[in-house]
Amino acid sequence: MGRDSFSTYHPAVNFLYFAAVLGFSMFFMHPVLQGIALFSAAVYSVTLSGGKAVKFNVIYMLPALFILAAVNPLFNHAGMTILFYLKNGNPVTLESIVYGIAAAAMLVTVMIWFSCYNKVMTSDKFIHLFGKIVPALSLIFSMVLRFVPRFRHQIQAVSLAQRSIGRDVTQGNVVHRARHGLRILSIMATWAMENAIETADSMKARGYGLPGRTSFAIYRFDRRDRTVLVLMIVLIAIVLAGAGMGENTMRYFPSMRMKEQTLFSGVVYAAYSLLCMLPVIIQLVEELRWKYIVSRT
Amino acid sequence: MEIYRIEDLSFAFPGKEKQALAHLDLTIAGGEFVTIIGRSGCGKSTLLRHLKTVLTPHGVRSGAICYMGQPLSETDQRTQASEIGFVLQNPDNQVVTDKVWHELAFGLESLGLDQQTMRLRVAEMASFFGIQTWFHKEVTELSGGQKQLLNLASIMAMHPAVLILDEPTSQLDPIAAMEFLETVSKINRELGVTVIMTEHRLEEVLPVSDRLIVLDDGAIIADGKPREVGEQLHAMGHSMFASMPAPMRIFAAAQHYDGNIPCPLTVKEGRQWLEDKRKVTDIAKASSDKQASSTAEEIAPVVVQFKDVWLKYEKNGPDVIKDLSFEVRKGQFYCIVGGNGTGKSTTLSLLSGIQRPYRGKVLIEGRNPSTMKAKDLFHNLLGVLPQNPQSLFVQKTVELDLHEMLSETKLTSEEKRAKVEAVAALAELEKLLAMHPYDLSGGEQQRAALAKVLLLDPTILVLDEPTKGLDGSFKEKLGRFLQELQARGVTIIMVSHDIEFCARYGEVCGMFFDGSMITSNEAKTFFAGNHFYTTSANRMARRIWPDAVTVESVIERCRNNQ
Structure with a gap:
């Protein structure tokens, strides 16, 4: 999968989307809503990372789902529909099995959502969003992200240089190895301070410390961001209204009870599906539009 | 204003x-x-x-x-x-x-x-x-x-x-x-x-x-x-005059500023001046005395040998080293030149056994470096000076750093002190011993790192870009220092971008391109044969004396022909 067009939207739009779907997936233990969320999360992860996501979902997520669902009834004995008794005399109930499945589905959904989140919300998007609240933080984040790879690179260089004089952590007996390792770490501390002096000079030379610092952003909040944001807010409002009416959860213990299906529940389901599938829909629409443009030229 | x-x-x-x-x-x-x-x-x-x-x-x-x-x-x-x-x-x-x-x-x-x-x-x-x-x-x-x-x-x-x-x-x-x-x-x-x-x-x-x-x-x-x-x-x-561009130095030595002719600054001006001065007719009688390569080299045994070596970093990745073969004889000063990313530094990591070829052989005195024990390989055999000398230092002072090299040997403290003193004298570090290695200037760091490597008594010295960031006088010092080591029988293999330095001090030069050695020859012949990849003195004088590679040799010929 080459590009995901939802990722090109403003970080605020990306963040609101993930905050909403993650929150809803965690709190709404309703089979229909959970089904929608799990399905959308899986589809979106595949749109984002293609075959790799399929592999990840099938190899790790699917077994996790089964194991978690199977473990719950072994420890949770609440519920009134008793199916059979375990050897130690504890009952296995229908409610605990169903609840186990629901909880497992919730966990797996959240994990898949997070894998998507990591792909879409890159560090600089996060920094951009939260840098506005604490301006100094965004610079610190950025400097840390600069420093860590440099430090790793230098430690490799030192280790390699030490190896060629027979003094790396991989060489000698255990005592020697420990000593070599400590020596490398201690010189790395010196190195970091030494270089920080020049970095500080370079910052001062470019006016760091003058009052009234602003922060530059390469993201712009444009019309399409506004459209999607408004749409998302409307959908979120409908889903929350559903939550307020008690549409989005069900009772598991002592007996399972779901609110009656009404026209409004249908509306909530539709809104939730639309919300969860939004990035996939955006992607599809853009692809279709692209094909159309190409076919016309 | x-x-x-x-x-x-x-x-x-x-x-x-x-x-x-x-x-x-x-x-x-x-x-x-x-x-x-x-x-x-x-x-x-x-x-x-x-x-x-x-x-x-x-x-x-x-x-x-x-x-x-x-x-x-x-x-x-x-x-x-x-x-x-x-x-x-x-x-x-x-x-x-x-x-x-x-x-x-x-x-x-x-x-x-x-x-x-x-x-x-x-x-x-x-x-x-x-x-x-x-x-x-x-x-x-x-x-x-x-x-x-x-x-x-x-x-x-x-x-x-x-x-x-x-x-x-x-x-x-x-x-x-x-x-x-x-x-x-x-x-x-x-x-x-x-x-x-x-x-x-x-x-x-x-x-x-x-x-x-x-x-x-x-x-x-x-x-x-x-x-x-x-x-x-x-x-x-x-002494700063020695850092001036080659055309200027040649002009100064050959012409003795007389005020009539402006001093050339670029190779182009230098070439025009030299050819005007020499007249075109002289070009014909340009000397081309072929130098017979000294016989001593032929006899010296091969110490480093690369035989059809291939290397790649990833299974499906591109070949970084392709069919590389060359050999270095004992006591040679071997320079490897070439552009960035052509595999020069990788060759050095093959030599020190950090990388292993997937085809072909790397041999140091007949043995494979990647299977040798660190102790055998780096004591009395191979000394490697990394591109960034700073990465060798691990102690608070230069002296401690030098002593650290001997900490795992069985010498008495008297012997250790004597050895450190000897190497410090050789690398002219006496005044710097109490300083933190990071506080030394680029040239001093280079020498301290060399001293550190020399404490292991290498017979083969491998250098990666030793002249990076050094000024003219330090380069000259380093060059003489390396020649001194060579005179003691140390084989030197150097990777460098610095053509002038290779031409002046190197003995054999090899050109790297696209993962293998395109050509290698005795330094003078090597640079005389190149058109672009050669010293500025040679680019200036090559139509008259194609084999004059260094500033000194051009000056000498100018004087002889006056």
Whole structure:
């Protein structure tokens, strides 16, 4: 999968989307809503990372789902529909099995959502969003992200240089190895301070410390961001209204009870599906539009 | 209009008797391109740092520095930050943030500009410097040359009136350095920004400089147009003259300034002058005495051998080393030259057993380095000096660092001290023993690292770019030092970008391209056979004496033919 067009939207739009779907997936233990969320999360992860996501979902997520669902009834004995008794005399109930499945589905959904989140919300998007609240933080984040790879690179260089004089952590007996390792770490501390002096000079030379610092952003909040944001807010409002009416959860213990299906529940389901599938829909629409443009030229 | 006026400036570092700058008087006019040269430690950097308040070192100071007619200390910090741009030596240390676009905007953020203005300035600079293609990249993905260009662009985005550069190309390879200096010259030419820089690569800088200033022991000893300053230095018999471009040195030695003919500065001018002087008819009788390669070399046993070596880093990755074969005989000084990313440094890691070929053989005295024990390989056999000598040091002082090398041997403390003293004397480190290795200058670090490696008594010495960032006099010292080692029977294998150095001190040269050795030959024959990849002295004189490779040999021939 080459590009995901939802990722090109403003970080605020990306963040609101993930905050909403993650929150809803965690709190709404309703089979229909959970089904929608799990399905959308899986589809979106595949749109984002293609075959790799399929592999990840099938190899790790699917077994996790089964194991978690199977473990719950072994420890949770609440519920009134008793199916059979375990050897130690504890009952296995229908409610605990169903609840186990629901909880497992919730966990797996959240994990898949997070894998998507990591792909879409890159560090600089996060920094951009939260840098506005604490301006100094965004610079610190950025400097840390600069420093860590440099430090790793230098430690490799030192280790390699030490190896060629027979003094790396991989060489000698255990005592020697420990000593070599400590020596490398201690010189790395010196190195970091030494270089920080020049970095500080370079910052001062470019006016760091003058009052009234602003922060530059390469993201712009444009019309399409506004459209999607408004749409998302409307959908979120409908889903929350559903939550307020008690549409989005069900009772598991002592007996399972779901609110009656009404026209409004249908509306909530539709809104939730639309919300969860939004990035996939955006992607599809853009692809279709692209094909159309190409076919016309 | 004058940008800077410095009057009777003296400066001494705290606790030091000796003045780092002594009674300097200097005026720099707007739009000038000023190059400042001098030996390491002559006060170049100290002088440059006085030109911007936030970078000025602490110490005892007297005299006045005026910027745009008013004292620098009274110039507002905001004005200084934006109008006085300062580029430092190390490309890596200057980069503050993780993304190219963020780095470009760093100075603008400090100045507190609004989004719209920043957007425009960043876009402008990215286009001027050709950064668009890597605008969204992480800084870590960039090459050294790109990083330094990014530092320059980030400063140029603040619209400085004057640009100060402190040895900006010392960490770059020749091609990246050329590109960088081209850009600086373009900024001066097209934007009229005043440039004040210190630099070692005079061959590239002098032709574009309006003015050359020579510092010695904190005082200005020459100041004027590059040609005139060259003449003055020559007349003074000053050692800095040895750093001047080859055409200038040849001209000075052969012509004895008589005032009628202007001194050549570039290879082109040098060639014209030489061919005018020699008349075209003489070309025919150009000597081509073939030198028979000395027989001693043929007899010396092979110590390092590469046999049809292939290497790749990943299973499906491209081949980094392709069908590489060469051998080095005992006691040879073998130089490997070639462009960036052609596999030179990788060859060295094959040699020290860090990488293993997937086909072919690497043999050191008949044994495979990747299966040898570290102790056997690195004691009395292979000494490796990494590209960055700093990465060898692990202790608080040079002396401790040298002793550390012997800590795992069974020598008595008396023997250890004797060995350390001997090697310190050899590398001229006696005065530096108590210093922290990181506080040494580039050339001193290089020698200390060499001393450290030499304590293991290597018979084969492997060097990766040992002349990077060194000035002329240090290079000469290093060259003589290596020759001395060679005389003791040490085999030296050196990877370098520095053609002049290889031509002067090397014995055999090999050219690397696309993962293998294209050609190798005795140094003189090698460079005489190249058209582009050769010393500037040879490029200047090759139509008359194709085999004259070094400045000295051209001068000698000039004298003989007079």
